[in-house]
Amino acid sequence: MTNEEIAKQLVPLLGGKENILSATHCATRLRLVIDDESKINKSEIEKLDQVKGAFSSAGQFQVIFGTGIVNKVYAAFAIETGLGNQDTNKHSEAMKKKMNPFARLARTLSNIFVPIIPAIVASGLLMGLLGMLRAFGWVEPDSSWIVLLDMFSSAAFIILPILIGISASKEFGANPYLGAVIGGIMTHPILLNPWILGNTEPEFLNFIGLNVALIGYQGTVIPILLAIYIMSKIEKGLRKVVPNAIDLLVVPFVTIILTGFIAILAIGPLGLFLGDLLTTTLNFVYNNAGFLAGIIFGGTYSLIVLTGVHHSFHAIEAGLLASIGINYLLPIWSMANIAQGGAGLAVFFKSKKAKTKEIALPSSLSAFLGITEPIIFGVNLKYRKPFIAALIGGAIGGGYVVFMNVAANAFGLTGIPMIAIVAPLGATNLLNYLVGFALSLTTAFVLTWVLGFKEETE
Template sequence: MKMKYEDLAQDILRHVGGRENVSSLVHCATRLRFKLKDDGKADADALKKNPDVIMVVESGGQFQVVVGNHVHDVWQAVCKVGGITDDAPGDKEKSDKKSGVLAAFIDMVSGIFTPFLGVLAACGIMKGFLALSVAFGWLSETGGTWRILFAASDSLFYFLPIVLGYTAGKKFGGNPFITMVIGGALVHPMMVEAFSLSGDNAALHFLGIPVVLINYTSSVIPVICAAWFACWLEKRCNALFPAAVKNFLTPLACLAITIPLTFLAIGPLASGLGELLATGFQAVYKFAPWLAGGILGGLWQVCVIFGLHWGLIPLMMNNMAVFGHDPMLAILLPAVFGQVGAALGVFLKTREQRLKALSGSATIAGIFGITEPAVYGVTLPYRRPFIFGCVGGAIGGAVVGFSLSQVYSFGLASIFTVAQIIPPTGIDFTVWGAMIGVAIAFIFSCVMTFFAGLPAVKIAEDAKPVSVSAVVDENTVLAPLSGVSLPLDEVPDATFASGLMGAGAAIIPSEGRVVAPFSGEVASLFATRHAIGLLSDSGIEILIHVGIDTVKLNGEHFTAHIKEGDKIAPGDLLITFDRDAILAKGFDLCTPVIMSNSDDYQGLEQKNETPYVNAGDPFLSVKR
């Protein structure tokens, strides 16, 4: 696996324009998020052809490579291969490209929150399970077990300004330890105690100026604003102070100026902005909660595709800091399980082995809040499942909104969020409403996808020999297998994908049968029986290569029903193979159908109009 990740890392670096084109690199739950110096040097189309890359998204000023749940391992491999470290220039380097306001905002938010998103989700899940244990009487809030686990789950939220100070400092290109100390000052026990003891919010003065005391524990916006100012000030101080003393004078000036200014002005203004945002959202939410739920539940996955969902993360956390609860994250639960249901519908419907394996793993990942594999790998390519998932999310979101459901600890929207929607007063209508909304989204998208989400196909694992009654002209090559067709350049083998062997297309077989695609003869049959060469009566040479690297099986699981020199007619059985056994040994059954003498003709094009083809259907058309 280590070698595989390093090979993938080298391919990724090559197609993002090389190490020298990388300004910074972070990762979230499933994506590598590159900030490139020159987007024109990146080749997204080439990168998408790598079978280990789910999707490439260019959004929010970032070049995002979706690789799935093993993203951290891939990120480590990319950093190792490319020599990328935390000490690299990163965002400190100026880029020639100019980003829009929205793109810059999305880039800022993702850069600040992604480094600790997994820990943030883990703490939220733990808090949810603690609430569940109290509601069912498993633990008592006065017991030592509950207190220790609560401290573990609440420490990140309580000291959130310190963590945000560090990540914001790195994002803004300053010394992250300076900004971390600023965050520590905001939640220092002395300041928290002064807040709790002050009856009039003006009991503390700095140089005679009254300080507005605010509880900054769990706050988000004030420390980010303070970190930006500190990083701005740090650059000016570094330019002003001599090199011999700036290592301690710059931090001294930044702390001595920024911390008092934060307590006097930045903090109160930022807190007021946060309260204004939270109050404004609550006003819209209370006006028509079902409508807000329907819109957010239906459009959330669209926002995820373009990376715009990061713009809502600070608002959710701000709601938590101001009110102690947030409705947005509860509404997102149906949006997630809408796509999970759609992926499950594909899994139950399809009989194509590769798609079934992909949709099955995507369903499991989606249950735990990771929807990119389901969206990019399963639902979005077939469109209708994605639409059904969004519609299910909208209906479920409207139900959750109508129920006024809230979450009481932050985390990723996943199966664990069910524990996070339990209010301090115990299980009530808001909890049942959220569960009903999630169930509706899941069931609706699954049922609709199963019955109407995939193109109608005719798959018969025990099919009888294919009969072709239609008149086939000499320039048509019929499909030799039933399955999902692919363009040749998407075959996960460079020799075939490059066209070096000739023009053609590929089929991922849904059954273990290869039949004759025209009238002619068997020109060659490999001793391992995994590949066969055919010559039509009109001179077309076709190579059918069952699977990638299946020559290594030495003929195991393959049976030939013809021999070299035999005459063939369309639909005649040529080869059978054990699909399940071959897949179980880790081989890819993607089958290239190559016209080996394509250079003798003017062109070749695919004739099937849907992704799925049946053996005997018109597949390739030769231009003479």
């Protein structure tokens, strides 16, 4: 079937054009916001050519096509439904209206942090290169290579509030450049930079009777998120009452001065406290529960993926990197993802149906590269026992990487690509990650093979 033919057949199976509120796509899936999901014929959709699975999650009905196919199908689908020129923000808002408050929060955090991931990954790799130059003595300690790479690798974390300010402003419907200014205020050179100066005591400024610590928020997450949320409310409120003729003069000025004072005097200290509390709690669990924490987190992560809440973990991981310099959560998530791929691989070898094999192999490879939704919804969850086997595999691998203190120096990459942000922390760290990789994959594969699964029949 051509992409146009797939689109023409898909629309009526979704309940018709009038039942489709908005549409977009990601790397592998067509993401749809549906008015009435009871009108969807899911079983017939899954029989369509090129479709590898379909499921409803986080306010969206998602149809899995795979990398390189979904964008072509979406182009034909957009023309068929007349949704080609829709605003992506409208899709996001339509999706959120169908979510519960917790899911909406998770989706919001995801939308803010996913665009920032490339910058964090690049910084992590640069830190790894810098560490190798120092560890192996390839250049002198005072070499210009060391100086420049130190600048390059730390920059993203130093200006993290500015990056978040831009991304969060877009998500909250505010001016992203005003968000960047607030991020700049919170990382101004006059403020002590904790990312560079460590435990140095800050100076204090007396402001209308208040002792304000001149401490910066470089590398922090919660303070800037709270500040931009407040900024968006102030800006939107002002635009409703300020005449258009003076909007350009009044709105930015009042928004920045109000948000700036609120951020420095109240939100910043509160955000630091909340961030420290979260990090302290996680460190307590990690240090005291040990491998049991890894077993629990690794065994339940795929269940969290079903809800879509897992994307919000980027905010927590960013906080860990800012406070302790490593990310010990990501290796656990990676074990869970690898286990899903291992279970899917067993399905591929054991299945007798060509359609199942066609979906299972590329979806398993996708899981090893960090994208698990195709294998979870298209194969493992569909047959249930492979999904259970993957949960066990994730628990075993998660327990191991925690027991061996495996960590990463960035966030965003799991599976095979994660090797790039694990290796910079040492050969032992890399070796234990690979052992965990093998344990997760093998456990899930063997259990799936032993438990078996029942394929549907026509």
